[in-house]
Amino acid sequence: MADELKLYGLGISPFVCRVRIALYLKGIKYHFIIEDVRNKSADLIKYNPVHKKVPVLVHNRNPISESLVIIEYLDDVWKEAPILPQDAYRKAQDRFWAKFIDDKLIPALLNAIMSHGQEQAIEEAQEQLQFLENELKGNKFFGGDNINLVDISATFIAFWLGGAEEALGIKVLTKDKFPKLTEWCANYINCQAVKGILPPREKVVALFNF
Structure with a gap:
């Protein structure tokens, strides 16, 4: 069956x-x-x-x-194409960063967005983004050459954050402060597994027109 x-x-x-x-x-x-x-x-x-x-x-x-x-x-x-590593320590690390994104980073970014780019809110969001910037360690993805749980967890940062920045005329994820994350965003949203699923950019921009 x-x-x-x-x-x-x-x-x-x-x-x-x-x-x-x-x-x-x-x-x-x-x-x-x-x-x-x-x-x-x-x-x-x-x-x-x-x-x-x-x-x-x-x-x-x-x-x-x-x-x-x-x-x-x-x-x-479904064991094919694993998203989490088999090694227990690496798996724990991936879970840690995924939880960090949900519990710390996305709330800080939403606070910056809802404040329409208030300076302190942007600084607090950028402080959290720096942790993720450091975690990339020069790799294409958080999973190295392949997408893993951390990459998927950061989908909001790769696509929705840019839509909010465009809608509100603010900038949180700047290339000069976060060169690795900026490159990661481009790599991630252009993956076949990602780009065919993301909604139209204009719909995301419209979502944040408030």
């Missing part, structure tokens, strides 16, 4: 895109169900009653929520 795989989400969400990139990298077929976050479906509320948000992956009627949890689940079930 073939696996039944459904992904509840919407194309404009960077967190949904994370999961779709992981699915593409692994060559997993799935049914993408578009959600309206202003009018959430009964299925979404049933499958994710705690947060009532996307993404939600349903595998053979079993729901999994939260993008990073879903990606690790995919990596555990």
Whole structure:
């Protein structure tokens, strides 16, 4: 019996895109169900009653929520094209940086965006970005030559941040301060596994026109 795989989400969400990139990298077929976050479906509320948000992956009627949890689940079930390393220490490091991106970096970036580029908010975001800049260590991707969990976790930084900067006329991720991250962004969004999944740039820019 073939696996039944459904992904509840919407194309404009960077967190949904994370999961779709992981699915593409692994060559997993799935049914993408578009959600309206202003009018959430009964299925979404049933499958994710705690947060009532996307993404939600349903595998053979079993729901999994939260993008990073879903990606690790995919990596555990489908062993081809691993996203996390087998080495326990390296795996722990990748998990650490993915958590850092969600818990520290993205909130700092959103604060800078919501403040319309207030100087202190930008400085605080850049302080967090510097940690990620240092972690690249001259590699093409955080996974070396291949995309890994940290790269996928940083999808917001690679694409959505630039859209916000364009919409608001601010600059947080500058080439002079973050040359490695700037190059990483270009490499990442031009990967076949990524560029075919990202929403149109103009839609992301419009998202931040407030």
